[in-house]
Amino acid sequence: MSSSASGVVLYDRTWSYGELLDRKRHRSVSVVIPALNEEGTVAGVVASIRDLVGTLVDELIVLDSGSTDRTAARARAAGATVYSREQALPAVPPCPGKGEVLWRSLAVASGDFIVFVDADLVAPDPRFVPSLLAPLLSDDELRLVKGFYRRPHGDAPDGGGRVTQLVARPLLTALAPELAELRQPLGGEYAATRELLRALPFAPGYGVEIGLLIDTWRRHGAGAIAQVDLGTRAHRNRPLHELAEMSRQVIATLLGRLGIPDSGAALTQYLPHGSSWRMAPGAVPAADRPPMATLTATGIR
Numbered sequence: 001m002s003s004s005a006s007g008v009v010l011y012d013r014t015w016s017y018g019e020l021l022d023r024k025r026h027r028s029v030s031v032v033i034p035a036l037n038e039e040g041t042v043a044g045v046v047a048s049i050r051d052l053v054g055t056l057v058d059e060l061i062v063l064d065s066g067s068t069d070r071t072a073a074r075a076r077a078a079g080a081t082v083y084s085r086e087q088a089l090p091a092v093p094p095c096p097g098k099g100e101v102l103w104r105s106l107a108v109a110s111g112d113f114i115v116f117v118d119a120d121l122v123a124p125d126p127r128f129v130p131s132l133l134a135p136l137l138s139d140d141e142l143r144l145v146k147g148f149y150r151r152p153h154g155d156a157p158d159g160g161g162r163v164t165q166l167v168a169r170p171l172l173t174a175l176a177p178e179l180a181e182l183r184q185p186l187g188g189e190y191a192a193t194r195e196l197l198r199a200l201p202f203a204p205g206y207g208v209e210i211g212l213l214i215d216t217w218r219r220h221g222a223g224a225i226a227q228v229d230l231g232t233r234a235h236r237n238r239p240l241h242e243l244a245e246m247s248r249q250v251i252a253t254l255l256g257r258l259g260i261p262d263s264g265a266a267l268t269q270y271l272p273h274g275s276s277w278r279m280a281p282g283a284v285p286a287a288d289r290p291p292m293a294t295l296t297a298t299g300i301r
Contacts, residue, residue, distance in 0.1 A: 007222030030111030099208030118188035207253025
């Protein structure tokens with residue numbers, strides 16, 4: 001394990017599976033896979049983790065965000081416990097968005113450590129979860145571990161992660177340089193303590209990862225954050241107009257966390273439509289969900 005100049009820990013220690021089990025001791029681990037219409041890949045993601053259940057992993061949960069395909073059925077058949085977003089938190093009407101379903105997962109995931117893994121991964125490495133857990137199990141000062149990886153796109157061996165490279169990392173370098181050396185600040189594969197996650201607000205959309213990152217840094221410092229190399233991550237790449245909407249949400253969350261005024265306006269996109277253009281207004285960035293630890297039995301205070 002080594003620290004970068006930024007203070008974020010670069011974790012490069014390798015532990016055997018037996019050593020990780022010894023270090024886990026009496027503590028428990030939940031793996032949460034948020035999913036929305038990922039029937040083609042979710043079973044493979046579950047299968048990559050399933051053999052860990054009963055030893056390193058205590059719960060393997062797929063939290064379905066309103067899928068209209070066979071995502072839930074395929075996840076259940078592959079061996080996961082499946083909850084809909086409504087089942088996870090019945091007292092609170094759901095909002096759309098990735099952050100919403102991650103937030104709701106805290107109502108059903110009981111582990112002392114929680115690992116998030118995206119549902120759209122193609123042939124994920126079974127070592128993802130052990131690699132993300134290793135730093136937390138070996139260093140009590142750490143609270144959040146982010147994975148980084150090569151992200152192939154088309155013919156480029158590392159051409160994916162366009163929002164990360166063009167939006168998130170330049171903004172972090174300009175506005176929060178202690179976090180500038182994080183290679184995948186928006187990556188969907190990360191682990192954290194349950195205590196941390198329940199204490200933080202969640203941006204309901206694609207700003208969730210940058211929000212959790214900045215909140216952890218501001219509360220606990222860069223030394224509470226580690227990053228670990230997961231090798232290669234392949235997933236479904238999104239079209240440019242979807243990435244633009246994602247970027248808008250990331251920017252809104254990042255500025256809000258740093259106390260920088262944002263217009264609050266939705267992003268309007270202009271898409272080719274025959275020989276002219278079609279105007280496509282986006283969604284207004286939604287308000288954060290409050291820390292799960294502040295919820296009452298009947299919902300949000």
